[in-house]
Amino acid sequence: MILEIFVALSVVLLTIVFNYRRKRLTRAFENSYVIITGCDSGFGRLAAERFHRLGMHVFAGCLLDKSVKELKESSTDRLVPFQLDIRKLSDIENLLQRIKRNIPDGQGLTGLINNAGISGSCGLIESLGSDQYLSTFRVNFFGMVDVTKTLMPLLRKGKGRIINTSSVGGKLAAPFTTPYLTTKYAIESYSDSLRRELYHDDISVHIIEPGMFKTGILNKGSLEVCSIKNFENLPSESKEFYGIDMITKTIKNIDTGIADADTNFGKVVDAYQHALTSPYPKIRYKVGIHSWILIPMANYLPEWLMDMIIGLQFPKPARTMEK
Numbered sequence: 483m484i485l486e487i488f489v490a491l492s493v494v495l496l497t498i499v500f501n502y503r504r505k506r507l508t509r510a511f512e513n514s515y516v517i518i519t520g521c522d523s524g525f526g527r528l529a530a531e532r533f534h535r536l537g538m539h540v541f542a543g544c545l546l547d548k549s550v551k552e553l554k555e556s557s558t559d560r561l562v563p564f565q566l567d568i569r570k571l572s573d574i575e576n577l578l579q580r581i582k583r584n585i586p587d588g589q590g591l592t593g594l595i596n597n598a599g600i601s602g603s604c605g606l607i608e609s610l611g612s613d614q615y616l617s618t619f620r621v622n623f624f625g626m627v628d629v630t631k632t633l634m635p636l637l638r639k640g641k642g643r644i645i646n647t648s649s650v651g652g653k654l655a656a657p658f659t660t661p662y663l664t665t666k667y668a669i670e671s672y673s674d675s676l677r678r679e680l681y682h683d684d685i686s687v688h689i690i691e692p693g694m695f696k697t698g699i700l701n702k703g704s705l706e707v708c709s710i711k712n713f714e715n716l717p718s719e720s721k722e723f724y725g726i727d728m729i730t731k732t733i734k735n736i737d738t739g740i741a742d743a744d745t746n747f748g749k750v751v752d753a754y755q756h757a758l759t760s761p762y763p764k765i766r767y768k769v770g771i772h773s774w775i776l777i778p779m780a781n782y783l784p785e786w787l788m789d790m791i792i793g794l795q796f797p798k799p800a801r802t803m804e805k
Contacts, residue, residue, distance in 0.1 A: 511537040513592075515585050515640065516758065517577070518542055519568055519629060520598030522549040524697040525647070525750045529595060532751055533758075534561040541581055543568070543598070568598055568625030574632050581636060590640025593758045594633055596626040597647045601699040602661040605712035605729070608720055614712075615661045622665035627672065634685075641684035645757045646673045647750075650693045650773045654780040656792050658709065658732055662699075677765070688757040688765060692750050693772025694743040706733045725800025732796055744770045 516533055520526035521542035527549075530542040534557050543566030544550050553563035562584055567573045581591070602618030603610055630644060637644065651659070652666030670689065677687035694700065713721065713729050753767040768774050780788060 511759075513589075514538040515581070515589060515591050516540050516593045516595065517581065517591060517629075517633065518595040518597055519566060519625075520545075521553065521563065522546050524699075525692075525695075525747055525754070526595075526597040527553075528747050529597065529751045529754050530561060530563075531556070532755065534558070538592070539585070541577070541584070543577065545598075568629055569620045571628060574628050577629070578632050578636075581633075585636075588639075590638065591633060591636040591642045592640050593643045593645060594630065594637060595645045595647070595754055595758070596629060597754075598622075598625060599647060599665075599699065600662075601659065601701070601704065602665070603708055603712065604659050604661070604705055605709035606716075606724060607657070607660055608724075609709075609712035609716050610661065615664065618661040619665055619668070622662070623668045623672070626669065630676070637685050638683060643758055643763065644673075644676070644685060644687045645690060645754055646687065647690045647692070648673070650691055650768075650770075650776050652689075652691060653777045654788075654792075657796055658705075658736065686763065688763055688767070690750060690753050690757065690767045690769060691773050691777065692753075693768075693770030693774070693776065694739060695747060695750065695770060696740070696743045696745050697747070700740045700743055705736060709733065723799055723801045728797050728799055735795060735797075744772075 511533075514533075514537075516538050518526050518530050518533075518540065521530045522544045526542070530540050530553065534540050538560070540561045542553055542561060542563040544553070544563055545565070545567055547565055550563045550565055553561060557563075562580070564577070564580060565573070566577055585591075599622045600618060602622070603614035626646065636642070646669050648669045649663075649666040651663040652670040655663050655667070673687050673689045680687065709729055709732070710726075713724070713726065716724075750769050753769050757763045757767060768777055779791075783791075
């Protein structure tokens with residue numbers, strides 16, 4: 483009995499010590515070189531500004547020229563904003579050359595934060611074609627893959643960390659935003675494969691899984707326009723089956739969720755910072771209340787029960803209601 487109590491107390495003590503040590507952050511920021519994609523707004527913009535304030539050298543990729551100008555006006559030469567469309571291999575190659583020009587000889591990258599992403603097309607799965615999936619994958623997944631592949635030698639040289647932004651949607655699928663969700667599932671799988679492939683290297687891979695945050699991705703107006711447009715392109719038989727009311731009611735339900743979304747983007751940037759600088763970074767970071775609740779539900783509840791919970795959140799098609 484005494485032995486069991488001793489073992490239990492030892493496990494508790496070691497857990498407390500490990501979690502305390504894990505919260506510590508390293509200090510040598512001035513020699514850190516970090517690349518962040520998707521710095522026009524949201525998590526990426528906030529991360530670029532914070533890491534710059536901490537003394538890091540930050541390469542901030544922005545899609546829009548006006549975002550580049552805004553960052554230049556509010557920073558020192560340690561923050562290098564530039565236009566980057568991760569769908570274009572030429573832009574990614576230019577990024578590589580820019581980094582090489584701006585870091586000391588023999589210096590590598592401390593970290594890569596793959597933050598760029600779009601919501602993509604939305605609506606009923608029957609209304610979405612493969613081209614709409616592909617356009618979302620080009621940004622959220624293929625762009626991330628190409629950036630990571632291109633920068634791998636510099637990450638290896640710097641014993642860097644790769645931080646990939648997934649989502650609670652990478653663990654929990656739901657209707658209406660399927661192209662976006664499938665990219666997040668792909669990010670989860672890619673990150674796990676990459677981390678295990680790099681097991682013997684000095685590069686680590688970390689996954690950020692935010693819940694619902696009020697970023698530009700969560701936009702009721704664009705969801706409504708996109709889903710109705712795709713609905714109108716359905717054959718008349720399918721439109722009669724579903725009914726436009728199903729679309730408008732679904733948008734209303736989603737809007738209710740958006741209203742409850744988190745506005746504190748700093749929580750996600752805290753996760754970026756910990757993954758980048760802690761001596762004991764986590765493999766996965768659940769960020770926000772939705773992530774902490776929904777991911778365990780998806781992991782541990784029976785699938786039939788999750789199907790029922792999620793399915794009941796969405797209205798029935800018009801023809802089904804007639805039966």
